[in-house]
Amino acid sequence: MLRLQAVNQFYGPKHILRDISLELPRGQCTYLLGRNGVGKTTLVNCIMGHLPVSSGTVSWQLYGEPELDLLLYPVEERAALGIGYVPQGRQVFSQLSVDENLRVALMAGRNKTNRIPPMVYELFPVLYDMRHHRAGDLTGSGQQQLAIARALVLEPELLILDEPTGGFQPTVVAEIGRNIRQLQQEFGLTLLVVEQQLPFTPQGDDRFCLLEGGCNVAQGRLEQLDESLIQAYLAV
Template sequence: MLSLRAVNHYYGSQHTLWNVDLELKPGQCTGVMGGQGMGKTTLVNCITGHLPVASGSMTWQEAGAAPYDLMPLSAQSRSAIGIGYVPQDKRIFSQLSVEENLHIALAAGGEPASAFAGEIYDLFPELYALRQSKGITLTADDQYQLALARALITRPRLLILDEPSRVGGQRFLHKLGDLLVRLNRDIGLTILIAEQHLPFIRRVADRFCLLHCGRNVAQGDVMQLDAPLLAKWMTPDPAR
């Protein structure tokens, strides 16, 4: 589905991603692990088209089709081909209602306003109860649910989440984990999660990529995330 080879990125003169390789196969849930400031969000933004790639390749392939170069596509074009993104800052329309937020997401994807709304409210019953409420009045947890619903209502082929553990507490994270497991294992949605909260990744992901100072230092089955590997490359997050 998505293949990255020797991807490099710079912020000005600062080299932030160093020859990163990543392979996402259909139906997998992959966790991009790493401590704070190790390149997780930068990598995610390169994939979504919000940051430029200095060198390397990024290839997208849909079922039954030939692979093609993703890098010339804008962030909007990448969304249109099926890359859904939920950033840390959620990016909802705070002065619009829940329902209006969802309708705008559908319109951007070229779908009628009524399409898939019932399915989304089945996944997020709290949002149905809040559908006339403005985004600014929602709790942080509900705002994240709305951001996730906006991404899912376009029926993405790949869903990318950036550090969801920083949104809410353990109750929120457990509920989100249940939903992601359902989307991945029952529906077959491919998911990429940039995250440093290890228990969450172990619960929802089946593959991992470990970044340290912008370098991919390890990857494989999530069960290979053992204590020696983590002690070598991960700085514990005291807030978790």
């Protein structure tokens, strides 16, 4: 699916990512964890092509297809390879309708179609009800649903969500958690969820990658994320 090996990234002279290696198992949910400023969003931006990788490799492979060097593809082509991205802060087009937001995203997909996949409105029925309203009229949680839906219209194999629960009250966080779990279990997506803390109840096959100072200090199954790691690298 997606494999990073010894990835380094610099902002000018500042070394941000240091030999990051990470592999996302197909069909599983991996949490990219760490305090604010440790390099999580930088890593996601390197995967999506918004930032250059100074050294290392990023490989992408769909089931039954040859492995690709993702670094050879410009940012505007990576969504069409099957990678969906929900940025931090939602970044919906507030003056466009819900329907227009989704149809703009369709143009970046693998299948050049004007058809919004049924799963989008099945997962977020409120968006169907509000499809002719401006995105800016949605609540914060509604805009987050739209941001996720906008990535889903591409029918991706991998969905990356950058702090999807940030700033929301516990009931909304729980709802987002249910949506994410449904994407994995019912629709078979591979997920990379970026968070400062672990916001959802983990499942048995969930994985984690823990960053500190731009380094991957621990990774594995979530059951291995013990109290000592939490206190050392996640506690505020």
